Amino acid sequence: MLSDYVFIGLFAIVAAIFPFAGFAVSYLVRPKRPDPVKSDVYECGMKPIGEAWVQFKVQYYLYALIFVIFDVMSVFLFPWAVAYHTLGLYALVEMCIFLGILVGGLIYAWRKGALRWV
Amino acid sequence: MTTRTPFLFLPQLILLLTTLVVFGIELVPGDERRRKDWLPAIALTGLGGAAMAIIFLWSRTTTPPAGSILAGMIVVDRFALFFQILAVTTTALVVLLSTDYMRDRTPDQGEFYGLLLIVCLAITLVVAAADLLMVYVGIELLSLTSYVLTGYLREDRKSTEAGIKYFLFGATASAAMLYGMSLFYGATRTTNLAAIATALSEAENSLRGLVIPAAVFLLAGFGFKIAAVPFHQWAPDAYEGAPTPITAFLSVGPKTAGFAVLVRVFLIALPNFYPDWMALLSSISIITMIVSNLVAIFQTNVKRMMAYSSISHAGYILIGIVCWGRGGFGGSFEGISGVLIYLLAYLFTNVGAFAVITAFEEATGSSRIEDYAGLVSRSPALAWAMLVFLFSLAGIPGTGGFIGKLYVFGAAIQARAYTLAVVGIITSVIAAFYYLNLLRYVFFQPPTENPKSITLSATAKITLIVTCVLTLAIGLYAQPFLQLAQASANLW
Numbered sequence: 001m002l003s004d005y006v007f008i009g010l011f012a013i014v015a016a017i018f019p020f021a022g023f024a025v026s027y028l029v030r031p032k033r034p035d036p037v038k039s040d041v042y043e044c045g046m047k048p049i050g051e052a053w054v055q056f057k058v059q060y061y062l063y064a065l066i067f068v069i070f071d072v073m074s075v076f077l078f079p080w081a082v083a084y085h086t087l088g089l090y091a092l093v094e095m096c097i098f099l100g101i102l103v104g105g106l107i108y109a110w111r112k113g114a115l116r117w118v
Numbered sequence: 119m120t121t122r123t124p125f126l127f128l129p130q131l132i133l134l135l136t137t138l139v140v141f142g143i144e145l146v147p148g149d150e151r152r153r154k155d156w157l158p159a160i161a162l163t164g165l166g167g168a169a170m171a172i173i174f175l176w177s178r179t180t181t182p183p184a185g186s187i188l189a190g191m192i193v194v195d196r197f198a199l200f201f202q203i204l205a206v207t208t209t210a211l212v213v214l215l216s217t218d219y220m221r222d223r224t225p226d227q228g229e230f231y232g233l234l235l236i237v238c239l240a241i242t243l244v245v246a247a248a249d250l251l252m253v254y255v256g257i258e259l260l261s262l263t264s265y266v267l268t269g270y271l272r273e274d275r276k277s278t279e280a281g282i283k284y285f286l287f288g289a290t291a292s293a294a295m296l297y298g299m300s301l302f303y304g305a306t307r308t309t310n311l312a313a314i315a316t317a318l319s320e321a322e323n324s325l326r327g328l329v330i331p332a333a334v335f336l337l338a339g340f341g342f343k344i345a346a347v348p349f350h351q352w353a354p355d356a357y358e359g360a361p362t363p364i365t366a367f368l369s370v371g372p373k374t375a376g377f378a379v380l381v382r383v384f385l386i387a388l389p390n391f392y393p394d395w396m397a398l399l400s401s402i403s404i405i406t407m408i409v410s411n412l413v414a415i416f417q418t419n420v421k422r423m424m425a426y427s428s429i430s431h432a433g434y435i436l437i438g439i440v441c442w443g444r445g446g447f448g449g450s451f452e453g454i455s456g457v458l459i460y461l462l463a464y465l466f467t468n469v470g471a472f473a474v475i476t477a478f479e480e481a482t483g484s485s486r487i488e489d490y491a492g493l494v495s496r497s498p499a500l501a502w503a504m505l506v507f508l509f510s511l512a513g514i515p516g517t518g519g520f521i522g523k524l525y526v527f528g529a530a531i532q533a534r535a536y537t538l539a540v541v542g543i544i545t546s547v548i549a550a551f552y553y554l555n556l557l558r559y560v561f562f563q564p565p566t567e568n569p570k571s572i573t574l575s576a577t578a579k580i581t582l583i584v585t586c587v588l589t590l591a592i593g594l595y596a597q598p599f600l601q602l603a604q605a606s607a608n609l610w
Binding site for chain 2: 101104107108111112
């Protein structure tokens with residue numbers, strides 16, 4: 001019993017060391033030729049403008065939330081589709097109800113203007 | 119007697135359909151204002167339908183239960199149905215309270231009632247959950263919708279703050295609870311409550327070191343829902359900032375759900391560890407009773423005072439769970455039926471008290487205790503209703519609160535848990551001080567400035583009459599309610 005935990009402990013230690021080891025090794029072996037552009041903060045290759053601590057448009061979050069609808073939908077659709085032949089009509093009806101409720105959510109978001117970018 | 123599966127799910131189906139209709143109504147083009155007046159009526163119709171379905175199932179359910187659905191995730195027994203009735207009643211009363219209160223405060227009425235119905239649906243699932251996974255899913259659905267409802271008044275800083283605080287505390291409590299559940303799964307390889315009990319009794323004492331911490335983690339989650347000390351810090355802020363009808367809901371709905379889960383999980387999954395969790399729960403109960411009642415004395419805002427009052431009631435109700443079965447089942451005071459009758463009386467009393475607070479806030483825009491001065495001359499009806507509810511909260515004979523306290527303390531004395539009973543009675547006396555202090559303002563203090571008389575809306579009148587009558591009915595003619603509680607207290 002206790003020896004099982006030794007492996008977990010070892011694993012935790014290795015996991016903690018691993019990222020530091022990676023940085024340390026690359027620090028030792030890489031060539032160092034810094035210039036102002038290279039040591040700049042990387043942001044899509046553009047010069048960074050302003051701070052990173054700004055208020056994000058709330059619509060990003062709305063889009064993320066609506067994406068979750070489809071995400072969950074597909075998570076449930078895959079196993080259902082795989083087992084479709086054995087599940088039969090009952091599962092088909094159930095899946096239609098499930099999709100119906102989710103599509104209802106999407107229509108709701110659309111009608112409430114969540115998809116409009118202002 | 120067997121009932122077909124779809125029928126066992128009928129209350130939830132009705133609630134779900136009503137929710138969809140309420141959300142759908144928002145989408146219909148046309149005159150918005152007239153449509154919004156229909157929303158409470160539709161919500162109430164749905165809740166009424168669900169209530170009828172629950173009563174039908176209750177009358178057909180025998181012990182052992184009628185059946186479990188969704189592969190043993192949900193069990194439909196009288197215990198669950200009793201709590202479902204509580205949930206539906208609370209929601210219906212809160213819908214009545216909200217019709218006037220929310221009309222001018224938010225343009226998004228449909229979502230408000232829709233979310234309220236989803237909370238109700240979540241409670242009906244939680245109280246019937248027979249599997250840790252279902253417990254978790256139900257509690258999350260309940261919590262997430264409660265957070266949104268608490269912070270529903272977006273323009274109001276206090277409401278937003280309350281919502282965020284509630285969310286942060288809730289997320290932490292959920293994480294702890296989920297960790298506890300994972301420990302149970304690790305120890306027993308199952309999430310079904312009854313199967314956990316079997317696995318634990320087979321393993322005898324070898325899993326003890328794992329089960330006790332797991333139970334403590336679970337208790338963090340449940341304690342958050344019932345708002346027991348030390349998991350109570352969210353309650354005063356959330357209660358103060360939330361829209362007042364939602365405060366009424368928070369003080370009853372999630373609390374009853376939390377108690378149902380607590381009873382079911384600890385009694386079904388952990389009966390072998392009763393001495394351990396009994397010690398844990400009694401200490402939580404004692405701390406809760408003492409801390410909340412002492413802090414409540416110093417509150418100047420009536421919603422905050424009621425928050426601490428509702429925390430203290432969690433402490434009293436815990437006594438009933440602690441004293442479960444210790445005095446033998448033959449006794450006249452049985453802990454779990456004490457819990458049920460207490461919660462039933464507490465529901466009507468507390469929602470009623472918040473109905474008064476809502477009506478007062480509607481008229482004056484204030485919820486400070488000193489503004490209640492001279493309420494009796496401004497609105498005798500409100501003042502006398504407040505008297506009934508505060509007497510019931512204090513546990514004065516003739517009201518429902520007394521019957522609840524009688525049965526819970528009776529169970530404690532029968533189980534020889536004298537410490538609990540004594541602490542409970544002493545703190546009840548302390549509690550009477552701040553309840554009566556509010557009544558002193560209502561009846562004996564002269565009103566401060568231009569005392570306008572308060573007119574009550576029709577919905578406020580209905581809520582007040584229903585809650586007042588039932589609070590007194592439980593107190594004066596307790597027999598049928600006691601029978602209902604005793605018939606529902608059987609978990610096996």
